[in-house]
Amino acid sequence: MTLDALPPPQEALAARYGAGPAPAPGPWNETIALMLAHRSVRAYVPGPLPEGLLETLLAAGQSAATSSNMQSWSVVAVADPAQKARLAALSQDQAYVRDCALFLCFVADTSRARRLAAREGLELPSLACLETFLTAATDCAFAAQNMALAAESLGLGCCYIGALRNRPEAVAAELGLPEGAAPVFGLCIGHEDPARITAVKPRLPQSVVLHHGRYDADDADAVAAYDATLAAHGHGTGRSSKAWAARVHDRLSNPAYLNGRERLREALGALGFPLR
């Protein structure tokens, strides 16, 4: 992505909502334009990353909010081709995990607090609570989103990898994670293949996602219209034109389709998260 090529508001909003209704342009600046231009990049070409990139991205990630300043997340950065290939194999053989320049593994990390408590002879029974895992997972996501956007602001492409949860114990072993640390998702970072640039993916109409004061569940027509929006987008890009309803059904109709993630609770328990 070239920053000086960021589209103006009306064009950016039209791309983000496709054939569906887009809001009128409101306040705008380069940061917002950059967010609107996001695309998940799944095709990378080799090339060096800027010096100091990882440290800058990490500073951006650490600058995000973190629940009660617990900072219960870590990131394991993987640049070695052989290790990336092993992690790709553990993540549903997604080639972009192997092909990206830098693969970041985001870790819900209560092991730091455990080590601290062990050194001081303290007990931390709340580590067993679901709440503690959830704040660690959202800490990961707040930080990662800053890091992804920071990478995009530097002209790089990104793609989150939920498949890092397909085999959590094996990933934890690969990364040498201590007890109380579990992989939550990955993030590919690298140079987008200029021959395989994709289009911005349209999202649900705002009326479906945004509620004023009280949740409004009357969304049947808008969701049906989004089916047509996504199908039109698919035809335009030559990629799958499957409607949203069919995608939701494919994803959720059978736990076995979750590729291992249907046993996430058991896996997290084995990694030190009882989730009580």
Add this chain to the structure above:
Amino acid sequence: MTLDALPPPQEALAARYGAGPAPAPGPWNETIALMLAHRSVRAYVPGPLPEGLLETLLAAGQSAATSSNMQSWSVVAVADPAQKARLAALSQDQAYVRDCALFLCFVADTSRARRLAAREGLELPSLACLETFLTAATDCAFAAQNMALAAESLGLGCCYIGALRNRPEAVAAELGLPEGAAPVFGLCIGHEDPARITAVKPRLPQSVVLHHGRYDADDADAVAAYDATLAAHGHGTGRSSKAWAARVHDRLSNPAYLNGRERLREALGALGFPLR
């Protein structure tokens, strides 16, 4: 925050890591500078928000990645003073929930998929999986982080509210959430009180959070040094100078200190998330 007052790299990194070791400045731009300058704003003054703000923020949030394009999140926007006061009362009486101009409630939302399936006569057994809740919660966080940063890019202040999980069933009732939808966190947005501007909070040294290839648990010295960094920061701002070790212990030593969140699993179950 005034954008033209964003500090240069060295200064921004020094503020973010306080008395601790900061990385050398790397690649840099306004978006990254904005991230580094983040502070949670807990003191607001009244004042109108820009026209079209909410729709622009939502477009920024919807532009973030979402697991498998499921978009399993919603936001309930609350601007009415009486409703903000009720939500503040449900969120540990945090005055900033009441005082901010706009309070956004982020909702892990599988109710849309449920309605879709009901209309088409389909079953979606994977809705019961922990994985489905986790992706909904991280979807919320990716979107919210874009929205928070977008608000900050427009000169507004923000603060996440984890206390929205203290009484999830009561919050769900207040917002009229359908089954399969649960509050995950809130986000205050508004005009910072210029008389109560806080300093950037220093984070853990990068060596503690960042690992290369394999997790390195040898962090005792760096974590101890961070205790001193935070204490120095506290003295400088006149706020609590409690060291990090003490904060971690306060937070995690007794589930009752979680103010209701120790029963989050039960609450989510009641709202339609069995978390199997």
